[in-house]
Amino acid sequence: MIASCPVVALAGGVGGAKLAVGLAAALPPGALTVIVNTADDLTLHGLHISPDLDTVMYNLAGLSDSGQGWGIKADTTGALDLLGRYGGPTWFRLGDIDMATHIRRTQRLSEGARLTEVTAELCSALNIQARVLPMTDSPVATRVMTPGGELEFQDYFVARGTRPHVTGVRFQGADSAEATPEVFNALREAKTIVYCPSNPIVSLGPILAIKGIREGLREKLHRPRVGVSPIIGGAALRGPAAEMLKSLGHDVSALGAAEILREYLDAFVIDEEDAHLLASFEHSGIRARAAQSVMSDLSSKKRLAQEVLDFAENIRGQASTG
Amino acid sequence: MIASCPVVALAGGVGGAKLAVGLAAALPPGALTVIVNTADDLTLHGLHISPDLDTVMYNLAGLSDSGQGWGIKADTTGALDLLGRYGGPTWFRLGDIDMATHIRRTQRLSEGARLTEVTAELCSALNIQARVLPMTDSPVATRVMTPGGELEFQDYFVARGTRPHVTGVRFQGADSAEATPEVFNALREAKTIVYCPSNPIVSLGPILAIKGIREGLREKLHRPRVGVSPIIGGAALRGPAAEMLKSLGHDVSALGAAEILREYLDAFVIDEEDAHLLASFEHSGIRARAAQSVMSDLSSKKRLAQEVLDFAENIRGQASTG
Numbered sequence: 001m002i003a004s005c006p007v008v009a010l011a012g013g014v015g016g017a018k019l020a021v022g023l024a025a026a027l028p029p030g031a032l033t034v035i036v037n038t039a040d041d042l043t044l045h046g047l048h049i050s051p052d053l054d055t056v057m058y059n060l061a062g063l064s065d066s067g068q069g070w071g072i073k074a075d076t077t078g079a080l081d082l083l084g085r086y087g088g089p090t091w092f093r094l095g096d097i098d099m100a101t102h103i104r105r106t107q108r109l110s111e112g113a114r115l116t117e118v119t120a121e122l123c124s125a126l127n128i129q130a131r132v133l134p135m136t137d138s139p140v141a142t143r144v145m146t147p148g149g150e151l152e153f154q155d156y157f158v159a160r161g162t163r164p165h166v167t168g169v170r171f172q173g174a175d176s177a178e179a180t181p182e183v184f185n186a187l188r189e190a191k192t193i194v195y196c197p198s199n200p201i202v203s204l205g206p207i208l209a210i211k212g213i214r215e216g217l218r219e220k221l222h223r224p225r226v227g228v229s230p231i232i233g234g235a236a237l238r239g240p241a242a243e244m245l246k247s248l249g250h251d252v253s254a255l256g257a258a259e260i261l262r263e264y265l266d267a268f269v270i271d272e273e274d275a276h277l278l279a280s281f282e283h284s285g286i287r288a289r290a291a292q293s294v295m296s297d298l299s300s301k302k303r304l305a306q307e308v309l310d311f312a313e314n315i316r317g318q319a320s321t322g
Numbered sequence: 323m324i325a326s327c328p329v330v331a332l333a334g335g336v337g338g339a340k341l342a343v344g345l346a347a348a349l350p351p352g353a354l355t356v357i358v359n360t361a362d363d364l365t366l367h368g369l370h371i372s373p374d375l376d377t378v379m380y381n382l383a384g385l386s387d388s389g390q391g392w393g394i395k396a397d398t399t400g401a402l403d404l405l406g407r408y409g410g411p412t413w414f415r416l417g418d419i420d421m422a423t424h425i426r427r428t429q430r431l432s433e434g435a436r437l438t439e440v441t442a443e444l445c446s447a448l449n450i451q452a453r454v455l456p457m458t459d460s461p462v463a464t465r466v467m468t469p470g471g472e473l474e475f476q477d478y479f480v481a482r483g484t485r486p487h488v489t490g491v492r493f494q495g496a497d498s499a500e501a502t503p504e505v506f507n508a509l510r511e512a513k514t515i516v517y518c519p520s521n522p523i524v525s526l527g528p529i530l531a532i533k534g535i536r537e538g539l540r541e542k543l544h545r546p547r548v549g550v551s552p553i554i555g556g557a558a559l560r561g562p563a564a565e566m567l568k569s570l571g572h573d574v575s576a577l578g579a580a581e582i583l584r585e586y587l588d589a590f591v592i593d594e595e596d597a598h599l600l601a602s603f604e605h606s607g608i609r610a611r612a613a614q615s616v617m618s619d620l621s622s623k624k625r626l627a628q629e630v631l632d633f634a635e636n637i638r639g640q641a642s643t644g
Contacts, residue, residue: 045426046425046428046429046432075400076398078418078419078422079401079418079419079420080422081419081422082419083425085447086422086423086443086444087443087447088426096398096400096401096418096419096421097400097403097404097418099401099421100400100401100402101404101408103367103401103405103425104367104405104408104410106368107369107410111368125407126407
């Protein structure tokens with residue numbers, strides 16, 4: 001297992017956070033770095049909200065609501081209700097305890113701290129062993145093209161419940177954004193790269209759009225790059241990945257998801273339910289393995305993480321003997 | 323009763339808020355304007371907190387915790403606990419629902435709204451009929467001199483529990499602060515002025531230190547100015563008024579409190595328990611009346627308000643016939 005350390009995982013929201021928990025449990029303390037999408041970030045009520053960072057943090061800290069996967073367990077919404085009474089928007093469901101994270105982040109950013117630094121402080125306070133890095137400290141915003149016009153990501157995702165038909169996606173600010181020194185170092189030192197089962201278009205897509213990350217992950221070093229499919233049996237466990245793949249002309253399958261990541265990928269873990277696709281993977285030149293990939297509890301998260309790391313060792317072994 | 327309208331009441335925290343509730347109940351809708359101390363305001367967690375405005379608002383809206391008098395009924399402190407874990411200060415007890423008020427105020431101020439405008443918005447959202455006005459939109463900060471050095475007001479009041487000996491008080495920024503147009507208009511139109519039973523030094527003191535308010539309230543127009551004693555039987559119902567009067571060389575009594583307000587005052591309502599002081603009041607030339615002045619429920623708040631307004635009518639009658 002030590003050969004696979006340090007590990008860098010790329011993650012979006014809930015699915016990514018779950019595998020991050022599994023990886024943290026499977027790896028030695030300090031071995032895991034999670035690079036997280038921030039193109040979903042938004043400002044509401046004057047507060048800087050980083051939904052994917054929060055989901056990853058809360059999951060790693062054991063604070064998350066395991067039912068919905070985001071937010072804090074048993075949190076209430078009294079503040080949001082009163083903010084609504086004051087005329088503020090309530091479609092983005094901020095919890096009362098959760099509010100502390102947004103308040104603290106906003107305060108520290110306004111004091112001049114970088115998002116990377118603030119995230120490290122929050123994680124340290126929550127006793128998180130893994131390193132959680134925002135993909136960039138620069139503002140990047142996912143914009144979703146629909147027949148009715150371009151939408152902010154959270155407007156599409158939460159306010160409109162992913163109902164609009166998606167005709168395109170762009171990452172505003174990605175061209176001028178740069179990977180942070182922390183992200184550069186993590187990628188340089190990484191012995192294994194993991195793509196969590198996050199939406200390849202709007203969760204991993206923005207991360208791979210950042211200069212420095214994109215190039216770093218394209219390089220075929222002796223460093224296995226293993227992904228996990230967010231698509232099982234032609235559907236996503238949560239979120240709009242399936243509809244999005246379809247409307248953007250991709251195959252709605254584990255293979256379709258892998259194809260999007262192709263130039264950054266050595267191998268892909270798919271669900272047992274999709275084992276019939278293994279031949280197609282072989283045909284398309286992407287190594288694949290089938291495994292139980294639904295993560296319902298800590299042991300299934302850890303088991304999937306172990307599977308990913310074993311796969312990486314297997315590839316590393318072949319590379320060194322091949 | 324109509325003769326007493328419009329009424330302007332000056333208020334600090336809990337005692338002031340209680341009489342404001344009584345006045346609002348006793349007067350026709352829209353007749354009451356409350357000018358509130360903002361020299362206790364502070365910034366914590368990057369949020370602009372106006373404790374006295376909040377106490378007056380929450381009481382007028384029927385949201386307040388009737389036990390402690392400030393904050394929102396049955397509120398929890400999950401956000402504050404997490405802010406504490408993040409390294410933020412927790413000595414100032416912000417409630418979860420309460421947090422919405424600070425978040426909204428901070429947002430609107432950062433957008434360029436004046437504190438007066440923000441307060442009007444919050445009150446309107448809370449269906450408050452009375453007009454609640456911050457004493458000024460300029461920053462004014464009460465500083466408390468102690469043998470150990472000068473302290474910020476909330477540091478003295480909350481963090482140190484009013485334990486330090488007070489050798490002096492100053493209102494930083496008061497010299498350059500100005501009354502708002504809204505305060506000017508309210509004072510110009512007022513037919514009755516009421517000084518709520520708030521600390522005369524650190525609650526009413528800052529309001530009376532503001533240019534425009536001070537001069538306006540010194541004028542002896544045909545407009546009764548009636549105060550209510552915050553001191554009953556040589557003690558304050560809450561807060562450090564008694565200790566402060568003593569250490570600053572005032573008589574610790576209803577008369578001592580009235581003397582501080584003397585140049586702004588025509589008459590003073592004292593508690594029945596202090597009826598023996600009526601002769602001293604007569605001797606010192608301040609009209610006084612004894613009444614039940616402990617406000618435990620709505621009916622006692624309204625009864626005291628009625629007493630104050632009756633006293634004002636009485637003075638008005640004497641002035642017009644005198």
